[in-house]
Amino acid sequence: xxxxxxxxxxxxxxxxxxxLILFALCAFALVFYMTSLSSxxxxxxxxxxIGEEVSGLARAYQRGGLPHLVRVVEQRARQPGANLYLxxxxxxxxxxxxxxxxEPGVLDDVxxxxxxxxxxxxxxxxxxxxxxxxxxxxxxxxHSAMAMVLRLPNQMLVLVGRDLVEPERFRDVVQRSMAxxxxxxxxxxxxxxxFVGRRALKRIDNLSDASRRIMGGDLNGxxxxxxxxxxxxxxxxxxxxxxxxxxxxxxGLKQVSDNIAHDLKTPLTRxxxxxESALSGKRTAREYRGALEATIAESDQLIxxxxxxxxxxxxxxxKSTEPTTAVSLSETVRDVVELYEPLAEESGVxxxxxxxxxxxxxxxxxxxxxxxxxxxDNAIKYSANAKAPAVTVSLASTDAGAVVTVRDNGxxxxxxxxxxxxxxxxxxxxxxxxxGSGLGLSLAKAVMTFHQGSLELGDAGPGLEVxxxxxxxxxx
Amino acid sequence: xVPQIAYNDAMKILVxxxxxxxxxxxxxxxxxxxxxxxxxxxxxxxxxxxxxxxYDVLVVDxxxxxxxxxxxxSQLRANGDKTPVLILSALGEVDDRVTGLRAGGDxxxxxxxxxxxxxxxxxxxxxxxxxxxxxxxxxxxxxxxDRLSHTVRRAGRDVLLQPRExxxxxxxxxxxxxxVTRTMLLENVWDYHxxxxxxxxxxxxxxxxxxxxxxxxxxxxxxxxxxxxMLKAG
Numbered sequence: 001x002x003x004x005x006x007x008x009x010x011x012x013x014x015x016x017x018x019x020l021i022l023f024a025l026c027a028f029a030l031v032f033y034m035t036s037l038s039s040x041x042x043x044x045x046x047x048x049x050i051g052e053e054v055s056g057l058a059r060a061y062q063r064g065g066l067p068h069l070v071r072v073v074e075q076r077a078r079q080p081g082a083n084l085y086l087x088x089x090x091x092x093x094x095x096x097x098x099x100x101x102x103e104p105g106v107l108d109d110v111x112x113x114x115x116x117x118x119x120x121x122x123x124x125x126x127x128x129x130x131x132x133x134x135x136x137x138x139x140x141x142x143h144s145a146m147a148m149v150l151r152l153p154n155q156m157l158v159l160v161g162r163d164l165v166e167p168e169r170f171r172d173v174v175q176r177s178m179a180x181x182x183x184x185x186x187x188x189x190x191x192x193x194x195f196v197g198r199r200a201l202k203r204i205d206n207l208s209d210a211s212r213r214i215m216g217g218d219l220n221g222x223x224x225x226x227x228x229x230x231x232x233x234x235x236x237x238x239x240x241x242x243x244x245x246x247x248x249x250x251x252g253l254k255q256v257s258d259n260i261a262h263d264l265k266t267p268l269t270r271x272x273x274x275x276e277s278a279l280s281g282k283r284t285a286r287e288y289r290g291a292l293e294a295t296i297a298e299s300d301q302l303i304x305x306x307x308x309x310x311x312x313x314x315x316x317x318x319k320s321t322e323p324t325t326a327v328s329l330s331e332t333v334r335d336v337v338e339l340y341e342p343l344a345e346e347s348g349v350x351x352x353x354x355x356x357x358x359x360x361x362x363x364x365x366x367x368x369x370x371x372x373x374x375x376x377d378n379a380i381k382y383s384a385n386a387k388a389p390a391v392t393v394s395l396a397s398t399d400a401g402a403v404v405t406v407r408d409n410g411x412x413x414x415x416x417x418x419x420x421x422x423x424x425x426x427x428x429x430x431x432x433x434x435x436g437s438g439l440g441l442s443l444a445k446a447v448m449t450f451h452q453g454s455l456e457l458g459d460a461g462p463g464l465e466v467x468x469x470x471x472x473x474x475x476x
Numbered sequence: 477x478v479p480q481i482a483y484n485d486a487m488k489i490l491v492x493x494x495x496x497x498x499x500x501x502x503x504x505x506x507x508x509x510x511x512x513x514x515x516x517x518x519x520x521x522x523x524x525x526x527x528x529x530x531y532d533v534l535v536v537d538x539x540x541x542x543x544x545x546x547x548x549x550s551q552l553r554a555n556g557d558k559t560p561v562l563i564l565s566a567l568g569e570v571d572d573r574v575t576g577l578r579a580g581g582d583x584x585x586x587x588x589x590x591x592x593x594x595x596x597x598x599x600x601x602x603x604x605x606x607x608x609x610x611x612x613x614x615x616x617x618x619x620x621x622d623r624l625s626h627t628v629r630r631a632g633r634d635v636l637l638q639p640r641e642x643x644x645x646x647x648x649x650x651x652x653x654x655x656v657t658r659t660m661l662l663e664n665v666w667d668y669h670x671x672x673x674x675x676x677x678x679x680x681x682x683x684x685x686x687x688x689x690x691x692x693x694x695x696x697x698x699x700x701x702x703x704x705x706m707l708k709a710g
Binding site: 038303343 | 535586588589590640666669670671672675676679680682683699701708
């Protein structure tokens with residue numbers, strides 16, 4: 001393989017060579033079949049003609065004996081393009097006919113000659129034709145023929161034959177056209193390789209160049225697309241959208257690490273400052289205790305945030321192996337509403353549930369419960385300051401699947417911010433002073449994505465409407 | 477007014493944890509809570525110690541050198557050892573907990589955790605808690621809960637509770653004298669294993685507290701700051 005020329009290492013060249021060989025083999029087989037078939041046909045035809053001549057001569061002999069036969073032979077032999085006629089004595093000496101000399105041994109056996117023989121004719125130009133035996137120097141010029149030899153009752157020999165120049169010329173033509181065809185195939189293969197293979201090769205080279213550039217760090221680089229919509233374009237487009245997804249994930253990752261750094265720095269600093277101020281100066285045991293308890297509470301919040309980040313990442317990576325079972329959404333809705341009802345009441349929020357039907361989905365009860373809790377928690381938190389605050393959680397089966405809707409009558413989220421609201425750590429300006437990690441909706445969204453569903457934010461007029469859509473709601 | 481974290485039943489605990497620092501911290505903290513602690517750093521030794529010793533509770537890390545925690549637990553269980561086991565894990569997905577419990581663990585705690593949470597859970601795993609499962613009548617001071625008739629009485633007077641409040645009180649009474657954390661309550665009363673973001677559990681507890689303390693002189697349901705709740709007479 002190593003010694004193989006570089007050009008043969010390309011798929012295009014290899015394929016071209018393979019096709020060329022296959023075509024040549026087919027052409028050879030076809031030509032061989034055609035020539036053998038046609039030569040058999042020609043020989044049969046020749047034999048038929050000779051047979052007719054022989055029966056004609058036999059009739060002449062019966063009618064007028066040898067003299068008549070000789071006369072007929074002489075007459076026929078003189079016609080242009082005539083058959084071979086020969087009358088010889090029992091020793092093979094030529095007495096009459098248009099044959100000047102004949103390959104020795106042909107007249108020894110009566111009947112069809114078993115193979116083509118060479119002869120020369122009277123009145124032929126000499127030495128300008130190659131003989132069948134390939135000698136090329138034989139004088140006079142020789143032809144090849146086939147014939148039938150008869151023995152007359154008086155032991156005289158009669159030969160009637162036919163020149164084989166026609167089948168030979170036919171074979172020549174076939175051989176020549178075969179050579180031309182092979183040459184054309186070779187040329188065609190070269191052209192195919194040159195125009196198709198080399199082009200394909202060049203495009204693949206372009207692709208690998210581009211991917212090498214991307215590997216080299218140019219993450220915004222994309223593979224070239226020619227616009228022809230062929231396989232290469234489709235491949236490039238797919239790879240490009242893959243690169244796009246990777247870039248988005250990468251971007252998300254970067255943003256998250258920035259946010260983590262930023263959002264965790266604040267509580268960590270607070271933690272550190274509290275410890276420092278507790279250490280400075282004299283404090284009572286009670287004050288120390290208070291400082292330590294606040295420290296623990298702060299750390300717990302940090303741990304909670306970390307856990308939420310981890311969970312979101314796992315769910316988003318899609319490699320989560322969280323078990324799925326049949327989950328009754330109505331039960332989950334009732335559970336969560338029951339869980340939050342006292343909190344809502346304490347916050348002065350009227351929390352109501354309306355459950356329609358008993359949709360069951362394949363999912364993870366824990367995750368769905370947590371996602372819904374986060375949404376309900378948010379709704380209670382943000383509607384608490386409204387006039388007659390109310391939160392409704394409803395479950396309905398729609399064409400899109402089972403939908404859990406949580407509506408509050410708080411300030412809502414302006415349309416332009418809704419997309420951003422579910423991103424990690426995004427806390428909209430208005431909610432900066434509200435408690436929370438900024439991860440609640442992101443986690444809910446990640447859970448919905450994990451369930452092939454979606455989390456949609458809408459306007460409850462006034463307030464926020466969060467729709468958790470579980471497609472195929474009526475599963476097992 | 478606020479009871480200290482004080483535990484009456486001293487336990488013998490085996491901690492199998494290969495992180496030296498974490499293990500030392502756990503040992504010290506359990507010591508301070510009045511328990512006897514043995515610590516080892518690898519699964520094989522840990523299993524041998526668990527087989528030969530008489531421990532009340534095992535605390536087993538999932539990822540251990542020489543033999544992983546789940547193997548240790550399932551081998552102990554295969555040998556008929558029923559010592560309660562709490563699994564510690566750096567992994568934390570739901571199915572990790574499921575596999576851990578399936579291997580024979582009794583409780584599962586994800587790192588990082590608050591020690592108060594670990595202590596409360598280990599206390600709850602104590603055999604005496606398990607023994608209470610077969611009792612039908614729980615009594616703490618003058619508070620009584622009848623599991624069969626689903627009735628609660630205090631000082632001879634009926635206290636009316638919602639079903640969920642009843643289950644909440646039932647769990648607290650089964651672990652009377654022990655600290656019960658908010659996540660433990662969410663897990664055992666609501667069967668959800670996530671960390672309650674806000675004070676949802678606290679509100680449920682204060683509702684319950686109002687019902688069982690309001691018309692009576694002495695508190696029974698105490699808040700343990702930084703940890704959770706404890707039901708205790710007087």
